[in-house]
Amino acid sequence: MARFESLQRTIQVPDGVTVEVDAKTVKVKGPRGMLQEDLSHLPVTITQSGREVQVSVTWPRKREIGMLGTAAAHVRNMIRGVTKGYRYNLRTVYAHFPVTVKVDEKAKVLKVENFTGEKTPRSAQILDGVKVAVKVDDITVEGIDIMAVSQTAANIQNSTKIKKKDLRVFLDGIYIDTKTSLETPVGPAKGK
Secondary structure, eight states: OOSSEEEEEEEEOOOOOOEEEEETEEEEEETTTTEEEHHHHHHEEEEEEEEEEEEESSSOOOOHHHHHHHHHHHHHHHHHHHHTTTEEEEEEEESSOOOOOEEETTTTEEEEGGGOOSOOEEEEETTTTTTTEEEETEEEESOHHHHHHHHHHHHHHTOOOOOOOTTOOOOEEEEEEEEEEEETTOOOOOOO
């Protein structure tokens, strides 16, 4: 297989968004807020010229080519976050015991009470910059940082993991239903 001297990915910066590159730290400002990420752990070079951000790597092997795509994806996700934002919709599923879900804003915790009849409530951490709203059996997780939003949704889903029971029978839990942007209107889920 032939090796290339250098590979590059170019990301277009839309109007209304400003990107600042300082070494391997990228700051993105947009209408929804500001995000900053340190990409110094990736063996790539990040430069900016006009309305474009270039991510490049010299004499790449397979691993470096993969990391080039990762760095470009991080920058694209930051740009999308400050322009459109991210929304994860989760659904509460239960068969016998009605589950109560509450958000504690001060402690940054979502509490799941009476899950499969358990006396102690289960809890999931809500990361900074993420808003969680509960409407009956639907939970909405919103924010501009995809890593914080997706990790919060994963924390909520993992908090209701069932152990030591047959998962084919006990389907109770909170599951990620849909992933959209904040621009998408919130309405009834498919099938209702």
